[in-house]
Amino acid sequence: xxxxxxxxxxxxxxxxxxxxxxxxxxxxxxxxxxxxxxxxxxxxxxxxxxxxxxxxxxxxxxxxxxxxxxxxxxxxxxxxxxxxxxxxxxxxxxxxxxxxxxxxxxxxxxxxxxxxxxxxxxxxxxxxxxxxxxxxxxxxxxxxxxxxxxxxxxxxxxxxxx
Numbered sequence: 567x568x569x570x571x572x573x574x575x576x577x578x579x580x581x582x583x584x585x586x587x588x589x590x591x592x593x594x595x596x597x598x599x600x601x602x603x604x605x606x607x608x609x610x611x612x613x614x615x616x617x618x619x620x621x622x623x624x625x626x627x628x629x630x631x632x633x634x635x636x637x638x639x640x641x642x643x644x645x646x647x648x649x650x651x652x653x654x655x656x657x658x659x660x661x662x663x664x665x666x667x668x669x670x671x672x673x674x675x676x677x678x679x680x681x682x683x684x685x686x687x688x689x690x691x692x693x694x695x696x697x698x699x700x701x702x703x704x705x706x707x708x709x710x711x712x713x714x715x716x717x718x719x720x721x722x723x724x725x726x727x728x
Contacts, residue, residue: 670703
């Protein structure tokens with residue numbers, strides 16, 4: 567059940583990421599048309615595009631952790647016996663889990679500390695810059711737990727795009 571939840575969550579992240587990319591392309595296109603065709607640069611487009619890049623990147627990174635697309639010292643793991651490999655894979659996923667928890671906590675603290683400040687061109691709180699890495703940290707932790715459970719059970723985590 568937990569694997570189905572994580573798979574559905576990862577697919578949702580991919581869909582939101584694709585939607586974010588479409589919005590990013592539209593914002594940049596609007597900025598270029600506004601600047602060079604209409605001679606009236608939209609001030610919000612650049613800040614909006616940067617914010618969209620943060621969301622798309624963080625969601626993609628979290629799904630990359632679930633799909634084991636991160637660097638996990640796997641080139642070294644093929645050289646060791648199976649018992650050692652299992653322990654090293656568990657260690658890697660525990661370390662990634664720890665990273666996700668620390669990232670989520672610290673980015674949430676940063677978001678809270680700048681909540682009252684506004685991004686001038688968007689009128690949104692500066693906290694929106696720290697929400698994507700905080701969300702990604704939570705997702706990384708959830709997906710790492712899924713990998714740890716799968717390793718203990720002797721199973722593989724099926725990639726989100728299958």
